[in-house]
Amino acid sequence: MRIFRTWELGEEKVRELLTRPFIDEVEVTAAFQERTKAVWGEALSPQEVVARILNQVKTRGNDAVIEYAAKLDGAELTAESLWVSDAEWEEALSQVSGDLKEALRNACSNIERYHAGQKPKSWITVEPDGSILGQKVTPLDRVGIYVPGGSAPLVSTVLMCAIPARVAGVGEVVMASPVGKSGMMNPHILAAAHLAGVDRVLKVGGAQAIAALAYGTRTIPVVDKIVGPGNIFVTLAKQMVYGRVGIESLAGPSEILVLADETANPRYLAADLLSQAEHDPEAAAILLTDSSSLAEEVQREIAAQLQDLGRKAIAELSLAKNGVILVCRDMKEAACWANSCAPEHLELCVADPFGMLHLIRHAGAIFLGAIGCEPIGDYIAGPNHVLPTNGTARFSSPLGTEDFLKHSSIISYTKEGLARFGPDAIRLAEVEGLGAHANAIRIRLETLADK
Secondary structure: OEEEEHHHHOHHHHHHHHOOOOHHHOOOOHHHHHHHHHHHOOOOOHHHHHHHHHHHHHHHOHHHHHHHHHHHHOOOOOOOOOEOOHHHHHHHHHHOOHHHHHHHHHHHHHHHHHHHOOOOOOEEEEOOOOOEEEEEEEEOOEEEEEOOOOOOOOHHHHHHHHHHHHHHOOOEEEEEOOOOOOOOOOHHHHHHHHHHOOOEEEOOOHHHHHHHHHHOOOOOOOOOEEEOOOOHHHHHHHHHHEOOEEEOOOOOOOEEEEEEOOOOOHHHHHHHHHHHHOOOOOOEEEEEEOOHHHHHHHHHHHHHHHOOOOOHHHHHHHHHHHEEEEEOOOHHHHHHHHHHHOOOEEEEEOOOHHHHHHHOOOOOEEEEOOOOOHHHHHHOOOOOOOOOOOOHHHOOOOOOHHHHEEEEEEEEOOHHHHHHHHHHHHHHHHHOOOHHHHHHHHHHHHHHHHO
């Protein structure tokens, strides 16, 4: 892991090190182009690939979904086997150990309790003139949650997406996750879905799953919103269907930024940085400190801990590309650079983390102190781990209960209220050149004046 000193690099270079590429800036590799040639007969960009899949699913429905599941995931599905059956649910639950089920239940309990505290309420207020204003909070009818496939069964993502939807009161929760040649879903994923209250599970992943949920097919219902992380194809598909359905965010690779002073434990810091580096070769692990000696200790500790890591190859690629230790002049400078980065996960491993909290303005999740490490937030603490990435914590928030609710304004006016504010509304409508707007109010005022 590389060590730099901010005063030697200069602001432009530091900012470059802390800036993550957006989905439209991802480099297209030769391997990717070869893959597209094999599937589509020509080299395509990720955007072109996704646009083709969306169009095909939109026009051909199940046939396209099944075709792409076979081409891209090796799954041999039919219209009848797209959904996890009752027998598959039961078989999966029988394969999961009691200890894991207990861990999942404990996580469910913590996540549910935390998200219940986020739930807003409808409200009404009566103005002095008797007019009534308010807000009606209504859960969405049906949502789709996307859970990535791949080598690691992300049971925690199932819980983090489904439980807030259930807390919000969503009518139906549909989960989509890819299966491979076996046509069977990981039993741990299904156990998590069962405990989190998922209603139905679609055995399809990738852009084709997003398209199916957004456009619907003969056997797959349209959802109101799609949430959950995925690879670049899933993310691009969510971006392209936004407006037809809602989405919560455009997720990029995982990130962790640790702020640490000389009191921090280098073993803890190395372990926490590696916890994100093992996710993906594109993941980012960043340490900001005011201690050169701590920086060097962490660098050595990372090298040592890497040797025993099961996902060593992935973590090494991530650290080589996106891993960096920045030694800053002081912790205030470190906090400024942390805000510039606006990371997904931020740890304050300093002597007085609560005393430093006021300096942090932009982060998806903030972990205070040496004990509450990032993986605790990933699995069991309760707050959501679906977080803004790529610096979007500057303007967005973690997935939460409100993502599955919508607000409707309530307006009921009295004669007194219209008499008081109607003339002002007419003036505003007229300055906009909208005579019919003004007339709708004027007619009422004239009618009321005649009575």
